[in-house]
Amino acid sequence: MVLCPVIRKLVSKRVVLASASPRRQEILSSAGLRFEVVPSRFKETLDKTSFSAPYEYAMETAKQKALEVANRMNVKDFRPPDVVIGADTIVTVDGLILEKPADKQDAYNMLSRLNGKVHSVFTGVTIVHCSSKDNQLQTEVFKFYEETKVKFSDLSEELLWEYIHSGEPMDKAGGYGIQSLGGMLVEYVHGDFLNVVGFPLNHFCKKLVELYYPPPRDAIHHVKYDSVPSVETFEVLSDEEHGSSTQGNLTIKLEGDNAFSSGAPGSLGKNKIGQDVMGEPVEKCSGDMESLTKFPSTLVELLDGFKASKAMFVACKLKVFDLLKGKAHLKAKDVADHISASVCGTERLLDSCTALQLLKKTNQGYSNTELADKYLVSDSEYSLHGYIMHANDHVWPLFTHLESAVKEGTNQNHRAFGKNTQDLFQDSYYHSMETKLRFMNAMHSIMKLTARGVATAFDLSRFRSACDLGGCTGALAQVLIQEYPHLKVTVFDLPDVIENVSGFQPTGQDTSRITFTSGDFFKDNIPEADLYILSRVLHDWPDDKINALLSKISDLCTPGSGLLLSEMVLDDKKRNRSAWLQSLNMLVQTEGKERSSYEYRCLLEQHGFRNVEIVQTGSLLDIILCTKC
């Protein structure tokens, strides 16, 4: 999604971010900007005393970072970038400029200076427009800066050292990261929060508006904008209402190194032949033309979606993130050697993962992003590796038959895996030890991630016993007993599952209040409990089976017993994309479907449950609680 329409102006340009900062990459890509990352090699050693103000230093460093990359990329026979963006963040306190700490002692010195005080964070940003003539790089440089004031609480020595030992300060100006643990040090922030994190997005968007939609001179005094104006506002002003102004020789004063004339070829804005600075035709405002010229970014994202998924799946399968865990950097060749793959293929995979922000790339090589360390490394606490392997090995082949699934209205196990499913779980998930463990791993990893949300969406402290039907490895049960000290939980699942749960139990945690019982909830007796839980179970089955199961549970319940469901609830208004795609997922692989809140409510009331309450989290699972009347 592109919130700032002016970002679309950059869609057809080769945009390069001259920064290794993962924060800057994240901020700009979340704003919908498409860009390549080429970290600058400029050494941040300008003489600070030669600048009249700290922000001058930050802007100059940002400029040098961007120009170094622009020059390096101006290689004969290659297309140079159109736009290079550089940034530099500094912290200033007591007249001193603080950059990234050199070591822990330096971090301590910086944090001690900031302790209990208000300081300023400046980010200087440079936008360099590039063109190349006879292999000579020509540049136009625009700079600006943003200041944010931050107040630190009074912090104890112990806390400062604990924070320093977390390792977070080392790659951050002033020795703290407000967006993570460092947020705990901060009492208040005045100004743009993202500016502290490394990139003043709001000011950047305003600057783009200035650059790409310059208001004509006589409009300047009418137009006051505090926030980013819509494209239309400025197109109307510059192209229609004041259409003739683009024909004139209008001089626009901009902050930065340049003031230029919109009438001069190669200058900013639109020239006499209706081209913008990059020499490309200017978008017209008229409805038809506009819809023809606007770039369908959403569609491009969808076109690329499956490639991005598969790149992540393959990197996980080849254990790339495991290999890079805890390593400063590895070159593509070293990664290729370890995973027994070609160097050229590995390099492309690593570069794609870098573009997807799963890896970081510097001159020394590739390393994991925080996201990859946390979720893609196979043995991390909240690893999604198991779920991703299930997506790659099971869901992906099924989705290649989506067209048949849609035409036939049935799952595609027979096409994807060559066998008809009489018994869904037995035939598709548990037919071999390998598939069984893969499926259990997948359910375990997704449940670990979501269990706390499920367990705490409602206060369940009135229940003394719970039975988690289809509770698999007991990942939810483990969180339930932590949250509710008086609750005992029975995990009920097929014998195939229960006999393999031991490998998934946590070490060093008291699990004596969890019991594992095997059985088939359609055929066998279900254990008695005050609270029954069906997490991601109902969506697997057709209505007749669901009715049979709910009726069986309802018969076991006494008045006041509870039933807790966790599913993705379909909602026309919220249009939760994951839930609707999950519904297709259910079509290709099961006999079930996702349902709306209305459908769940009817279903539950039909079986004697009342007080149906739904917490729609909008993330992976929504939670429903009801009581037997």
Ligand SMILES: Cc1cn([C@H]2C[C@H](O)[C@@H](COP(=O)(O)OP(=O)(O)OP(=O)(O)O)O2)c(=O)[nH]c1=O
């Ligand atoms: C104060 C503060 C800084 N920072 C970061 C932003 C920047 O990445 C970093 C300041 O260092 P910079 O030199 O501005 O940037 P960088 O070295 O990370 O990347 P490059 O030079 O390649 O552009 O500090 C935070 O992430 N959180 C904070 O709260």
